[in-house]
Amino acid sequence: MKWGGDMDEKLKERFARLEIRASILKAIAHPTRLFIIDELSNGERCVCELTEMIGVDTSTVSKHLSKLKGAGIVVDRKEGLKVFYNLATPCVLNFFDCVDKVIKTTAEERLKLIS
């Protein structure tokens, strides 16, 4: 990321914070990862269970989980051969409410435009 070179210190700090925040949100902003988050809200799941549910390659699911873990959204726990994942900070579930509100508001506005 590159912003104007003559940026003052305060703004640079502000953007540094936003960059970290964006990285967390980016880790969440993918349908498969949202599925995982939604599923983990009902309790821990192992990689094999999630893979079975989603229906993509295990390696793909593993990489999604790795991204979520790197962002601090999930934590893992090994038990024998299996690795179980859990939500680290369940507040991410609150995102759904606001996102759905955005979708609803937008849809209502668009309906108004054509009626």
Add this chain to the structure above:
Amino acid sequence: MKWGGDMDEKLKERFARLEIRASILKAIAHPTRLFIIDELSNGERCVCELTEMIGVDTSTVSKHLSKLKGAGIVVDRKEGLKVFYNLATPCVLNFFDCVDKVIKTTAEERLKLIS
């Protein structure tokens, strides 16, 4: 996006919803767009003001705004030559709290690991 072909209807619907939700979150998950959202929380701003603050090309800012608008996160209002943008659904500001909590929790855990 492509998931397992033998997916049942219920799961397909679930993923369809998640895909829409992900598109909203993706629109938010960029430092410059977070800056814009943060800035608009203090009231409407025109493209020129935001460009001046961020220090990138006007066309870049315009495209970021276009993405936010497409996702239903901001709305615009023309006044003479200028176009003013506003938050459409201020609840997106709530995201910051949880994101910061994720960052804080992760940082604390990592500190514990090295101490």
Add this chain to the structure above:
DNA sequence: TTGCTATTTGGTAGTATAGCCAAATAGGCA
């Protein structure tokens, strides 16, 4: 040890994204 299962990691191809510049569009004013 070997074999089996669960998971992660490396490599690669296709796709998407973000930035800049240049050009097009739109509104205000002489």
Add this chain to the structure above:
DNA sequence: TGCCTATTTGGCTATACTACCAAATAGCAA
């Protein structure tokens, strides 16, 4: 009309992401 400013759009390049397959790693059990 022509000129100036504000914004958007198109084209381009560089970078990042995702999905698959193949190979590597890890743990359990014979």
